[in-house]
Amino acid sequence: MPDRGRTIQQPVIEAVEEFDPSDLDDLCEAAEEAILDGNGFGWLTPPPRSVQESFWKGVLMVPVRELYCARFEGRIVGSGQLVKPFSNNEASGHIAQISTFFIAPYARGYGLAIGLLAVMEKSAKEQGFKILEADVRETQTAAISLMESNGFERWAVKERYAWNGERYVDGFYYKKNLVEFDEI
Numbered sequence: 001m002p003d004r005g006r007t008i009q010q011p012v013i014e015a016v017e018e019f020d021p022s023d024l025d026d027l028c029e030a031a032e033e034a035i036l037d038g039n040g041f042g043w044l045t046p047p048p049r050s051v052q053e054s055f056w057k058g059v060l061m062v063p064v065r066e067l068y069c070a071r072f073e074g075r076i077v078g079s080g081q082l083v084k085p086f087s088n089n090e091a092s093g094h095i096a097q098i099s100t101f102f103i104a105p106y107a108r109g110y111g112l113a114i115g116l117l118a119v120m121e122k123s124a125k126e127q128g129f130k131i132l133e134a135d136v137r138e139t140q141t142a143a144i145s146l147m148e149s150n151g152f153e154r155w156a157v158k159e160r161y162a163w164n165g166e167r168y169v170d171g172f173y174y175k176k177n178l179v180e181f182d183e184i
């Protein structure tokens with residue numbers, strides 16, 4: 001990472017409600033590197049920076065989305081979103097989702113994803129959600145290991161879940177119960 005003369009800090013996970021311009025810049029750079037690495041989210045190639053900035057600013061405007069960022073050596077290097085159901089969706093009001101969850105390649109292997117996942121799970125529990133869900137491509141081996149070693153259970157496989165630029169790949173659907181269910 002380029003040295004911007006910042007003091008090295010401990011890894012930290014933080015809820016983001018507004019962007020400092022340099023944080024937004026770092027988040028865009030981290031996402032670009034994740035997209036180029038091939039296991040990003042949605043985009044197959046990095047969009048123009050202005051498009052990405054609008055995307056992240058848009059995330060902050062959606063009330064049902066909570067954005068969490070991982071900061072390492074003072075800079076934002078990844079993020080995850082806790083996506084809650086809209087208020088009309090009373091029938092599925094017990095389920096929250098994890099989305100757009102990534103760590104830039106240059107900051108992987110330091111436990112930041114474990115930290116992000118723990119913080120999102122804690123927030124979901126505190127808000128009374130009973131099930132947490134996530135879906136990943138079959139090729140996202142690190143994410144699959146992360147989910148399975150953190151109590152997520154694979155409950156479905158969706159064929160042709162995503163186009164990766166060369167071929168269709170399947171998707172794995174995961175869930176984790178956040179409470180004990182008394183099944184009838």
Ligand SMILES: CC(C)(COP(=O)(O)OP(=O)(O)OC[C@H]1O[C@@H](n2cnc3c(N)ncnc32)[C@H](O)[C@@H]1OP(=O)(O)O)[C@@H](O)C(=O)NCCC(=O)NCCS
Pocket residue numbers: 034039040101102103104107108109110111112113114115134135136140141142143145146149
């Ligand atoms: C998945 C991802 C977020 C992990 O980020 P990370 O910060 O490197 O992960 P951590 O250092 O916190 O490691 C957490 C766990 O993930 C798994 N993991 C991480 N890297 C791995 C790898 N290269 N191979 C296998 N498992 C891996 C392990 O279970 C690891 O726990 P362990 O160290 O006790 O074995 C990152 O690789 C990434 O952004 N991948 C591309 C996008 C993606 O797949 N997002 C997930 C969508 S749900």
